[in-house]
Amino acid sequence: MAAPSSPPPAFAEQLVREALAAGFADFTPATVDKARLCLVDFLSCALEARDLPWSSQARAVAVRGGQEFAMVGHGFAGSAGDAAFVNGVAGHGLVREDMHAGSIAHLGVVVWPALLAQAARQPLSGSQFLAAAIVGYEVGARLGRALMTAELARLYRPTGLIGAPAAVMALASAAGLQADAAVNAFSLAANTVAGLNQWPHTGGSEMYFHPGFAARNAVLAFDLARAGALASASILEGEAGLFAAYVRRPLSAAVRLFGEAEPEIMAVFNKEVPACNFAQTPCQAALLAAREVPAGAAIARVEVFVTAAAERYPGCNATGPFELALQAKMSIPFGVAATLARGEIAEANYARLRDGAIERLIGHTELIVDPALSAAFPARQGARVRLTLDTGAVIERALDDVIPASPELIVERFMTNARAAWGEDHAEAVRKYIFEMETQTDLRALNAMLSRAAGAASDTGETA
Numbered sequence: 001m002a003a004p005s006s007p008p009p010a011f012a013e014q015l016v017r018e019a020l021a022a023g024f025a026d027f028t029p030a031t032v033d034k035a036r037l038c039l040v041d042f043l044s045c046a047l048e049a050r051d052l053p054w055s056s057q058a059r060a061v062a063v064r065g066g067q068e069f070a071m072v073g074h075g076f077a078g079s080a081g082d083a084a085f086v087n088g089v090a091g092h093g094l095v096r097e098d099m100h101a102g103s104i105a106h107l108g109v110v111v112w113p114a115l116l117a118q119a120a121r122q123p124l125s126g127s128q129f130l131a132a133a134i135v136g137y138e139v140g141a142r143l144g145r146a147l148m149t150a151e152l153a154r155l156y157r158p159t160g161l162i163g164a165p166a167a168v169m170a171l172a173s174a175a176g177l178q179a180d181a182a183v184n185a186f187s188l189a190a191n192t193v194a195g196l197n198q199w200p201h202t203g204g205s206e207m208y209f210h211p212g213f214a215a216r217n218a219v220l221a222f223d224l225a226r227a228g229a230l231a232s233a234s235i236l237e238g239e240a241g242l243f244a245a246y247v248r249r250p251l252s253a254a255v256r257l258f259g260e261a262e263p264e265i266m267a268v269f270n271k272e273v274p275a276c277n278f279a280q281t282p283c284q285a286a287l288l289a290a291r292e293v294p295a296g297a298a299i300a301r302v303e304v305f306v307t308a309a310a311e312r313y314p315g316c317n318a319t320g321p322f323e324l325a326l327q328a329k330m331s332i333p334f335g336v337a338a339t340l341a342r343g344e345i346a347e348a349n350y351a352r353l354r355d356g357a358i359e360r361l362i363g364h365t366e367l368i369v370d371p372a373l374s375a376a377f378p379a380r381q382g383a384r385v386r387l388t389l390d391t392g393a394v395i396e397r398a399l400d401d402v403i404p405a406s407p408e409l410i411v412e413r414f415m416t417n418a419r420a421a422w423g424e425d426h427a428e429a430v431r432k433y434i435f436e437m438e439t440q441t442d443l444r445a446l447n448a449m450l451s452r453a454a455g456a457a458s459d460t461g462e463t464a
Helices: 009-019 029-048 053-061 079-093 108-121 126-147 148-155 157-176 179-190 207-227 242-246 277-290 308-312 325-330 333-340 349-351 354-364 369-375 407-420 424-435 444-451
Strands: 299-306 364-370 383-389 394-400
Touching: 009 126, 009 157, 009 179, 029 108, 029 407, 029 424, 053 079, 053 207, 079 108, 079 207, 108 126, 108 157, 108 207, 108 444, 126 157, 126 242, 148 308, 148 407, 157 179, 179 207, 277 299, 277 308, 277 333, 277 369, 277 383, 277 394, 299 333, 308 364, 325 333, 325 349, 333 349, 333 354, 333 364, 354 364, 394 444, 407 424, 424 444
Parallel strands: 299 364
Antiparallel strands: 299 383, 383 394
């Protein structure tokens, strides 16, 4: 009589096993450099957004004192969770965070805050830190590809649904957590997922707090698992698990990591412009078209061809009136009209909510779902803009994919913001530390470097 076979492992167990098996040596220099640039871009955003209302509100509720965890550019918070919350909110504060289209999620604003907190309380080498980040991006991206649909994203914030599981696996990887404990941490994090998408309809600022909640929940789930908390290994495929709860269907196959394709972090793009992901390519195409409009000619009609995902995402098809800049940053019609009216894509565009020229162009703008562009998404995020002038002439410009921020622009933005906060010497010291991170055996020094308050005196006694 044959012995009974063991039941197959739960899907979370398979995911955790693959995540924990990945190490620094498994990743190419290009993948490691991509992770480094994503960290630099995250810190750049957090520094630039440090005094915006939502960043200040997040700091106001953080408990200070006790063990010191860096709030980027603002000194220390008293707990890892509080620091992760504050940094997650600040990193998201410009709406310029990195983007993974396949999961419709911003992974860096959750993974980096959690990992920075962990690096402040446990000796981590630079190699461990970067490899753990790549794992976190991979888990979030693969989980998001399996979970998210355009209809689900109309109701729930993708970053809120996959952020905590992604970040907790980055923590498990960094800390070398045992597999059983890592499964518990992953399941606990999945129990905390949240984030509703009502905010694009009202301009509410809850969007900014979603990554903070997710990062803090990841730290809490990780700490609970290390303390011995137990959670359901069947959290993904169970009859009341994540997929049954949110997409109303069971997960039929395990979410696999690091297949034959490149790691998912290589599919992440860094934004050129502080606006919604889905508005990026339409605005870039509009800028190309605007440069062809003859002097003295007026635009009589604007047709914007986009993916179905772009048209369906909350706030992207809004035509106003706009009361808050966030509403404008989400709106494709506003972004395109402002680009055409101003001849540039810039942060200043989103302060011009009552600009007559922009309002006129919005009134003449039609958003059209293009089947070919939709079929190419999410591998490519194309858009096409067709202008009809008052002379009857037609100008049409298209992009097959979004144009990301270049590595040079990412570093330049970081240095600009770091100099403004810390002065030239400290900004250069942080940049050098990050670009030589693989040589570091204990990143706790980075915690102290990032915590330096904006405008604080330097070690030489000079004012930054």
